[in-house]
Amino acid sequence: MSLPPEKASELKQLIHQQLSKMDVHGRIREILAETIREELAPDQQQLSTEDLIKALRRRGIIDDVMKELNFVTDSVDQELPSSPKQPVCFTDRHSTLLKKTNIDPTRRYLYLQVLGGKAFLEHLQEPEPLPGQVCSTFTLCLHFRNQRFRSKPVPCACEPDFHDGFLLEVHRESLGDGTRMADSTTMLSISDPVHMVLIKTDIFGETTLVASYFLEWRSVLGSENGMTSLTVELMGVGTESKVSVGILNIKLEMYPPLNQTLSQEVVNTQLALERQKTAEKERLFLVYAKQWWREYLQIRPSHNSRLVKIFAQDENGINRPVCSYIKPLRAGRLLDTPRQAARFVNVLGYERAPVIGGGGKQEQWCTLLAFLCRNKGDCEDHANLLCSLLLGYGLEAFVCVGTKAKGVPHAWVMTCGTDGTITFWESLTGHRYIHKPANPDESPVAEQPKPLYPYRTIGCVFNHQMFLGNCQPSDSVEICVFDLNDESKWKPMSEEAIKSVCAPGATTSLPPFPPLCASTIDASVTSNEIEMQLRLLVSEHRKDLGLTTVWEDQLSYLLSPALASYEFERTTSISAGNEEFQDAIRRAVPDGHTFKGFPIHFVYRNARRAFATCLRSPFCEEIICCRGDQVRLAVRVRVFTYPESACAVWIMFACECAS
Numbered sequence: 001m002s003l004p005p006e007k008a009s010e011l012k013q014l015i016h017q018q019l020s021k022m023d024v025h026g027r028i029r030e031i032l033a034e035t036i037r038e039e040l041a042p043d044q045q046q047l048s049t050e051d052l053i054k055a056l057r058r059r060g061i062i063d064d065v066m067k068e069l070n071f072v073t074d075s076v077d078q079e080l081p082s083s084p085k086q087p088v089c090f091t092d093r094h095s096t097l098l099k100k101t102n103i104d105p106t107r108r109y110l111y112l113q114v115l116g117g118k119a120f121l122e123h124l125q126e127p128e129p130l131p132g133q134v135c136s137t138f139t140l141c142l143h144f145r146n147q148r149f150r151s152k153p154v155p156c157a158c159e160p161d162f163h164d165g166f167l168l169e170v171h172r173e174s175l176g177d178g179t180r181m182a183d184s185t186t187m188l189s190i191s192d193p194v195h196m197v198l199i200k201t202d203i204f205g206e207t208t209l210v211a212s213y214f215l216e217w218r219s220v221l222g223s224e225n226g227m228t229s230l231t232v233e234l235m236g237v238g239t240e241s242k243v244s245v246g247i248l249n250i251k252l253e254m255y256p257p258l259n260q261t262l263s264q265e266v267v268n269t270q271l272a273l274e275r276q277k278t279a280e281k282e283r284l285f286l287v288y289a290k291q292w293w294r295e296y297l298q299i300r301p302s303h304n305s306r307l308v309k310i311f312a313q314d315e316n317g318i319n320r321p322v323c324s325y326i327k328p329l330r331a332g333r334l335l336d337t338p339r340q341a342a343r344f345v346n347v348l349g350y351e352r353a354p355v356i357g358g359g360g361k362q363e364q365w366c367t368l369l370a371f372l373c374r375n376k377g378d379c380e381d382h383a384n385l386l387c388s389l390l391l392g393y394g395l396e397a398f399v400c401v402g403t404k405a406k407g408v409p410h411a412w413v414m415t416c417g418t419d420g421t422i423t424f425w426e427s428l429t430g431h432r433y434i435h436k437p438a439n440p441d442e443s444p445v446a447e448q449p450k451p452l453y454p455y456r457t458i459g460c461v462f463n464h465q466m467f468l469g470n471c472q473p474s475d476s477v478e479i480c481v482f483d484l485n486d487e488s489k490w491k492p493m494s495e496e497a498i499k500s501v502c503a504p505g506a507t508t509s510l511p512p513f514p515p516l517c518a519s520t521i522d523a524s525v526t527s528n529e530i531e532m533q534l535r536l537l538v539s540e541h542r543k544d545l546g547l548t549t550v551w552e553d554q555l556s557y558l559l560s561p562a563l564a565s566y567e568f569e570r571t572t573s574i575s576a577g578n579e580e581f582q583d584a585i586r587r588a589v590p591d592g593h594t595f596k597g598f599p600i601h602f603v604y605r606n607a608r609r610a611f612a613t614c615l616r617s618p619f620c621e622e623i624i625c626c627r628g629d630q631v632r633l634a635v636r637v638r639v640f641t642y643p644e645s646a647c648a649v650w651i652m653f654a655c656e657c658a659s
Contacts, residue, residue, distance in 0.1 A: 031055055103167065105256070108182045110168040110217060112194065113251040114140060114151065117160040120246035124158045134203045138210070140248075141197045141373040143514040144168045145190075156200060162248065167255075168194065184221050184262050188270050191508045193217070197373045198234060198245075205606060209237050209374045211245050212315045212367060214511070216271065220252040222264035227253035238353055238364045241317035278507040285321065285501045288494065296491055299471050307409060307459030308469045309401045312365040312380070320509075323502040325365055325380075326399065326464040327513045329388035334516050334643040339432075341389040343571045344642040346430035347603045348385075349376025367511045372644050382427035383411040387463060388513070390415060390425070398466070400424070402458035402477065414461060414482070422482045424453050430570060438479050451478050464502060467493040519641040526605060530649065531556075531637040533607035538624055538633065538653075541615075545625060552632035555654060558584050559597070559636035563650040566599060567640050570648070589656050593630070596623050597654040605639070605649060620653055629658040 103109060117138075129135040137153035138160050151164040170182050170190065182190075193214040200208045211234035220228045230250045236243045289310050297303050311319045335341045348371075353364035364378065368385065371377040383399045390397035396416045404410045413425040414435075422435040433453040457475040461468050461484070468490040472480060484490050501507055539549045561584070565577040589595045598620045602610050614620040626633070634654040641647050 028056065031059055103255075106181055108170045108187065109255045110144075110170050110194075110220070111165060111253040111255050112142070112168060112215075112217070113165045113253075114162040115249045115251055117162050117246050117248050118158070119244070120156070120158050120160060122245065123156045123160075126155075126157050128157075129155045136200060136202045138162075139199045139201065139373075140164070141199060141369065142166055142168075143195045143197075143369050143512065145171065145192050145512070146515055148514055148517055153201065160246075184258055184260055188218060188221055188262060188267065190218075191274055191505075192512050193508075195367070195369050195511060195514075196232075196248075197370050199373050204609070205604070207374045207376065209315060209366070209370055211235060212237060212370050215250070217252055218267055218271065219264075220254055221258070221262050222267040224261060226257045226261060227251065235316065237315040237370075238317070238362060241315070274508045278509050281500050281507055282509070285497055288497045289321075292491075292493055296469050296471065299491070300473075303469070303471065306470065306475050307401050307403065307457070309460060309462075310467070313363055314511075315364055315366050315370050318509075321467075321498070321501055322365075322399070322401075323462050323464055323467055323498050324510055325368075325384045326387050326391070326462070327504065328391040328464065329385075329513060329516075330392040331389060331516050331643065334518055335389070338390055338393045338395060339430075339573070340571055341393070342386060342425055342427070342430045342432070343648070344644075344646060345382050345386040345389070345427050346570075347642055347646045347648045348382065348644070349603055350379070350382070350428050351376045352378050369511070369514045372514065372516070375644060375646060379428055380411045383413050386413045386425060386427040391463060398461040398463045400455075400458050400461050402475070403456050404454050405456060407456070410455065412455065416482065416484070424455065426454075432573065435477075435480075435482065437481055453477070461490075465495055465498060467498060516643040517645075519643060519645045519647070521639070521641045521645050521647055523639045523641045523647075526647075527637045527639045530605060530607045530610075530639070530651075531635060534611060534635050534637065534651065537608065537611045538635065541611075541624060547625070547627065550632055552634050552656070555588055555632065555634035555656065556636050558588055559634060559652045559654060560638060562597070562599065563636060563638040563652055566601070566650055567638070567648055570601075592659055593656050594659050595654065595656050596626070597652055598623050599650060599652045602649040602651070603647070605647065610649070610651060614651070614653065623653045623655045626655045626657055631655060631657040 136156040138156055139153045140151040140162065142149040142151075145168070147168060149166045149168075151162065154160045154162055170187055194217050196211075196213045196215055198210040198212075200210050202208070213232060213234055215230075215232065219230070220226065228251070230252065232248045232250055234245050234248060235241055236245045293308075293310070296308065309322050312322050312325065313319055331341065335344055353362040365380045365384070366374075366377050368388075371381045371385065380399075387397045387399045390413065398414045398416075400412050400414050402410060402412075411427075413427055415423045415425065417423070424433040424435055425431075426433070433451075435451075435453070455477045458470055458477050458480055459475060460470060466484075468484055470480065470489075471491045472489050474480075481489055484492075499506065502510070504510070504512075535551065542549045558581075561577050561581045565575065565581065568577070569575050585595055585597075598614075598617070600610075600614055600617070600620065602613070604610070615624065624633075632655065634652075634656075636652050636654075638650045639647050640650070
C-alpha cells in the first residue's frame with residue numbers, strides 16, 4: 001500500500017524519534033564493534049547484514065524495539081455503508097489515548113470512545129457467564145453523517161464491559177468544500193447528532209430494541225484541550241420511554257486537535273438558537289395541522305372516524321409528522337430493482353410493538369436506524385422503508401394508512417404510474433396488486449372486478465413531500481378513485497408547510513437517514529450449517545420413532561434448482577426453471593418408486609425452530625416420518641442474503657420410497 005509523501009515523511013520522523021529515544025543507534029554501534037572483535041575471522045574482510053541482524057536479535061535489541069511499538073490489532077466489526085466514504089473504526093482495550101491509524105490527515109475526525117456502562121438494573125441478578133457459555137449480549141450501533149458502526153457484542157450485565165472506539169469523519173457534503181478540513185466554526189454549524197441504538201440479542205438470536213439516543217457531540221468544540229467526557233443516560237423505548245435503562249460513559253476527542261477552540265458560551269448559544277428555531281417551526285406546523293383538520297371535518301362529520309394519521313410516535317415517545325419518516329433512499333449496488341427492494345423489506349422480520357397488559361395495539365413507528373439494527377418492526381416500519389426505497393428508484397410512491405379485514409389498522413405502499421395505473425405493494429409479503437376501482441353507480445346486476453388485495457378502507461396517503469386526506473363519500477378502497485390532483489376527492493396539506501418541518505436539515509430534531517449496509521452472512525456456509533443441523537434433527541426424530549435414516553445426497557442436490565426458482569419467483573413474480581427440475585426428478589426416481597417434496601420458507605436461521613415449524617405441517621411430517629421399503633430421504637437448504645444481513649431461507653424436505 002503506497003502512502004502519500006507527507007504521510008511517509010511523518011512516519012519516518014516518528015520512527016527516527018522512537019529510535020533516538022531508546023538510543024538504538026548507540027547500542028547498535030557497540031554491538032557492531034563487539035561482534036567484529038569476537039566473531040570476524042582473520043580471513044574475513046566484512047560482516048554480512050544477516051550476521052549483524054543475528055547479533056542484534058541474540059542480544060535482545062530487536063525485541064526491545066518491538067515491545068516499545070504498540071500495534072492496534074482488535075478491530076470492531078464495521079458495517080460498510082453504500083457511500084464511497086469509508087469510515088475508520090477501531091478498538092483499544094488497554095488505553096484511552098488516540099492511537100495512530102490509517103486515516104486521511106487532511107480530514108477532521110471525531111473520536112468517540114465508549115468506556116463501559118453502569119446501572120443496567122434489569123441485569124442486576126445476571127450471573128457471570130462461564131467461558132464458552134452462550135449468553136445474551138448488548139450491541140451498540142452508531143450512525144453519523146452517512147457512516148455506520150457496530151460495537152463488539154458484550155455480555156448483558158449490570159455494568160456491561162463496553163470498550164470501543166469509533167473514528168467518525170466530520171465532513172461537509174455541500175457547498176463544494178467536501179475536501180477541506182472543517183474548522184471549529186464550520187463544525188458548529190453541523191447539527192447532525194450521533195444516533196446510538198442499543199440492541200439486546202438473546203441466546204436464540206432474537207433481537208430487542210433497548211434504547212435509542214441522539215448524542216449532541218458539539219460540546220467538545222468548547223472544551224479547552226479538544227476532548228470531553230460525558231455520562232449518557234439511556235431511556236427505554238415505547239411505553240418505557242420515561243424509564244432509565246442504563247448509563248454509558250463516553251469520551252469525545254477531535255483529531256487532529258483544534259487550532260482554535262470556541263468558548264462554551266458560543267457553543268451553548270448556537271445549540272439554544274437551533275432548539276428555538278426548531279420549536280418555532282414545529283409550533284407553526286402544529287397550528288396549521290389543527291386548522292387543516294378542522295377544515296377536513298367540516299367537509300363531512302363522519303371523517304372523524306377515518307384513519308387520517310398526521311403525527312406518529314417514534315420509539316422514544318416523541319410525536320413527529322408522518323412525512324418525516326419518509327425520504328428517497330438509494331441502495332447503491334446492494335439492490336438492483338424496485339421488486340428486489342420489496343423482497344428485501346419483506347424478509348425483514350415482522351413484530352408488533354410490545355405492550356404491557358391488554359388494551360389493543362401499542363403504536364410505535366421506529367426511526368430507520370432502530371428498525372434496521374433490530375432487523376424487525378411493525379407494518380408501518382416496513383411500509384416507510386419500502387416507500388423510501390421506491391422513491392429512490394424514481395417512482396411516485398406513497399404510504400397508505402387504512403384498515404384490513406375486521407377493521408384492523410394497517411399500512412401499505414402505493415405507486416402511481418405515468419399512465420394512471422395504481423399499484424399496491426404489501427410490504428410484509430412483497431405481493432403487488434393492481435387497483436381497478438369498482439363503479440358505485442353501476443347496476444347491481446353488472447359484474448364488478450373482484451379485488452385481490454386485503455385492504456378494506458383508506459384514510460390518507462403521504463410521502464416525504466405530500467399529505468392527502470381521503471374526502472370521498474366512502475373510504476372503501478374498492479371504490480376509491482386515486483386521482484390525487486382532484487381536491488374534491490383528496491384534501492392536500494400545504495407542501496410548503498410539510499417542507500418546513502420534514503425537508504432534510506429543516507429542523508435539528510429530524511433523525512438523519514442511514515445508508516444500507518451489505519450483508520455479512522456467507523450464504524454458502526450458512527446454507528451448509530443449517531442443512532447439517534436439519535439432517536441431525538431428522539435422524540434423531542426418526543430414531544425416536546424406531547426408524548432408520550438413509551440420506552440420498554444426489555437427490556438433495558437436485559432440489560437446489562427448485563429453491564432458486566422459488567426465490568426468483570418471489571423477487572420477480574416470474575416462474576422459471578420448473579420444467580428442468582421436474583425432468584431431473586423423474587430421471588432420478590426409479591420406476592416403481594414415489595417422490596414427495598415439501599418446500600418451506602423462513603426469514604430466520606434457527607434450524608431447531610424451523611424444524612419444529614415444519615413438523616406442524618402434516619405434509620412435511622409425512623415425509624420426515626415416511627415408512628416403507630427402500631426409503632431414501634433428502635433435504636436441501638438455500639440461504640439468499642440481502643442488505644442488513646437479512647436473509648430468505650428456503651428448505652425442502654423430500655423422500656423416495658417403493659410404491
